Amino acid sequence: MRQTPFEKIKTIVSLEVPSELLEFLPVKWEKIGSVAIISLPDDLKQYQRIIGKAYAKVLGCSSTLNDVGNISGLYRKPSVELIFGSKKTETIHRENGIRYRLDPQRIMFSSGNLAERQRMATVSHPHETVVDLFAGVGYFTLPMAVYSTPKKIFACEINSVAFRYLCENVVLNHVSSIVEPLFGDNRLVAPKDCANRVILGYLHDSEQYLPVAFECLQGMGGVIHYHHLVPIELIPEKPLSHIKQIAIRYNRSVDLLKTQVIKSYAPGIDHVVLDVRVSE
CATH class of the missing domain: 3.30.300.110 (Met-10+ protein-like domains)
Known part of the structure; x- marks a missing residue:
């Protein structure tokens, strides 16, 4: 055998x-x-x-x-x-037709997020402007740019090593006309009032970046993909409450479109992403 x-x-x-x-x-x-x-x-x-x-x-x-x-x-x-x-x-990781150049000694890359990277390849539309607040080496930005071809993706990254790889990967995957890498703290560099879609792919204290996500959305609103670590019994109530609290501050309404469990993070705690539509 x-x-x-x-x-x-x-x-x-x-x-x-x-x-x-x-x-x-x-x-x-x-x-x-x-x-x-x-x-x-x-x-x-x-x-x-x-x-x-x-x-x-x-x-x-x-x-x-x-x-x-x-x-x-x-x-x-x-x-x-x-x-x-x-x-x-340093290596090139090939996944779903995307090439990611990175050094795993210096940069994170989770194979457990494969399904979500594949999903991000399908959710956007050609007319959209997207802001990725924690782009890394292009985890979600690259599949979205290659397969959904939105009008523009602003990809923010604060880690200088990850940013260098992000810039290289944009060229490596031939999406320079779509992706604009932005180096620095997303609270300072993310473009405001422009996005139809915002990816908030950070797990620890991610709620503190929700105001940035709301401010990135264009006037009519849009979709936020909000990642969070959540006790299983509080899915989706806890992360949804974070979003609703910020929505009140910005005088917006929120509709939950989808709750996706990405993977188990620790006993009793899951990595989840909520897709929410924010509107006036």
Whole structure:
């Protein structure tokens, strides 16, 4: 019987790692271009190079990173360490016909958001102006620009490394005529009173950026895609209440169009996105 990738990894590792530790091998991983990312428990720390080499070999990667913590802060920096392979981890990740150039040691990229990136490729329309408040390397901006071809996407990014990759990826995917990258804090650089659609793809304290999203919308209103971390029992009430509170401040009304669960973030907490229509 043909072995699964994990079975192959386990077979290779078992040659050098005690059998009683094999149960701690990570059964999940991320593959970002030519880089594998795993999360090793402390029990396997002394064998990390052996294990990293096995994952790289089976997954066809040149490097393996160990994820040692969560994405941190407004700049969304990953906490990873190189445990095997080339120190040069810049790579091109291909997904849904889009090419993302990035360095997973310096920039986050979540494969768990794949379905949402695919969805963003279909939601816009050719006449629309879009503002992406946390564009990163182009996670949502690029599929939207390539497949929905809106009139204009203003892509804001505060992390200088991510911004450089965003600019490169706009050229790499031939959407320079659609995407205008804007460097800096979106509260300062995002264009106001112009957008038919706003993407607010930030998870931690994302409600503090809702005023920016409302101010970006053109006079007649538009759609906001609002990402948030929510206790399961408070979906969609909690994030929707954030939006309604800001709507009152701006004398706008809000209609919930869709609630999408992206992935489980932690026990009892999901990453969700609410699509809401804001109108006068």
